Amino acid sequence: MRVAVVVGTALLVLNGTFPLLWMMLTSLKDENELIRIPITYWPEAITFQNYVQVFEQLPFARFMLNSAIVSLTATVVCVLIAALAGYALGRLNMPYRRTLLTGIVMTSMFPALVLLVPLYRMFLGMEIPLLSPLVAFLHDLGMTFVPTEARTPNLLNTYWALIIPYVALSLPIATLILTSFFQLIPRDLESAALVDGCTRVEALFKVIAPVSAPGVVTAAIIIFVNSWNEFLLALTFNTAQNMRTVPVGITMYQGEFAFPWATISAAITVGVLPLVALILLFQQKIIAGLTAGGVKG
């Protein structure tokens, strides 16, 4: 039995890490070595040319920067909103809070695909209810100082086109995680503060906020990973070369028929580095968060 467990664990580790390790090995091989038969497992001559190619062929540094800006902003905004909602649902004695939580979590089941077309229209710029007809009416009356039309700005090919949906897509999960974290904080802590003369709002910032830091970090990591990995919306909304994110950018290396596998594997290796770093640093926290919510499958 002991041997079976050791072998099984070795298989598990191999299964989880092999594809990524294989990509790293591939990225160190020469383009000619890749198309040789039989294939080589260990690179014969290690070359870093592919990594140079990654940054020369497309503005990959820019892709990384875009992904970082979008994911970090989405994370900060989403954590703030989710923390407020999580505190309300996890700590406060309010009616229907179970139903509200269920409703919020249910929205995470909506396929992101369904949002594609309406969000595209929205970001393209749309009429604002009440305001747009009013402005048009005033303009028709001869008031030339009002603008000809009032529409929302065109957000396509800006960071906002991705930040806004990413906040919304991660919000249900983040709320669920933070709600369950807030529920774990002992109520006496807050009651003590209230007895000492704090108002509820003061208690929130002075007592609850410091204690809930671990939960916030967990939620933040999961939102960050979700945002970094999103593909479909990023592919559709940001079509300008300079505004692409990492997952979309990597699919742009392939030509119509040719797959430059060496370059692609180098790009993948660089592109998932932040994720691997997060995993190495925060394994325990991520697992705690995933099992609190049940995040993405």
Next chain:
Amino acid sequence: MSAGAPYLHKDGLPLALTTPHAYRRPGFWRRLRTGNPTEAQLGLILLIPAALVLALVMFWPIAQVLWQSLHFERLNVPARGRPFIGFEHYQRMLWGSDMTWDARHLLGWRLLAFAGAAGLWWGAARGVLRRPTALIWTVIVVLVAGLWMGYHPGEAGRWNDARFWNAFSITLLITVASVAGSFLVGLPLALLANVESRWRWLVRIALLIPWAMPRVLVGVMFAWLFNYTNGVVNDLLGRAGIAGPLWLSRAEPAMWAANITIVWATSAFVGLILLAGLQSIDESLYEAAMVDGASRLQRFWAITLPLLRPSIAVALIFRTLTAIQTFDIPYAMTQGGPGRALETLGIYVSNTTNSLNLGYAAALAVALFVMSLAITVLYLRWIYADD
């Protein structure tokens, strides 16, 4: 504490008698202004930002998709504008267009069904089955064989959208195969990860990497592993003396490759959820079973599996929901090909959007949404049944 009840006494007299006017509890705005709102008030205020975001980016777009699916809109035919066409898209998707009814269509099968219904009444007379049951089945037969089976496209019409049903069945196949696969792989992963050892951190990393990888890049990565000439899978198969198939250019191997990839990407997540379930099982149960002389397998069947049921339910249903939306991995591996062998509903929606037929794309998206909603409702019923 400050909000005392109105019948409190002060200096031995009821409060109402000591004060010149009747005591009033501080109102909503006053409590808000003084920074001391009630819990329910504070809760509602704290929920406002989340509600705004969800309303603007989730509920409003979904309402728009529902509305859009009732309109004709092709951006490449701008002259026709955006007229309201009712349920025509759904009719085309599920039913067919310009269908005619013909009494003689499929006559043999329909008569056979009516004969079956007559048989039911014969059985009811003999007491084999109850009369209400026979009545219900007769109504079904009349509707299906008498009415529904009489419809056919005729000369001018067309059957329903075959591409939709192709995408639907592929989605269903991927859902069943990958959910079952990720559970069968995820359970052993969880059992192994639950073993105390020095290498636990390594196990955790091995479970987290598949979860954290972007799905598109997983698809690209496995397309390379499954490469016909230079992929590591076919090399290993070749060493074992098996000729590896053309993984990504034949329909059936492509389905296998896609499912294996999805299972790799998702089984770790299932494993993590099950691991949490395993760790919440009370150790003393196992000790008691050991005292009673239960074998390892007996302990697994009698203790682990039943107590793991809630975690299994959560993992399976989250997996099912994401499997229905499968898009990234088949898209990255073959763009839905070869032919349409991997064109899931998600890819079909995206392709229809790209071909600028926004009205029909919305109707397809609604179909996807309804499927997710049905599973969500099932999920909630299951969860609440446990409470």
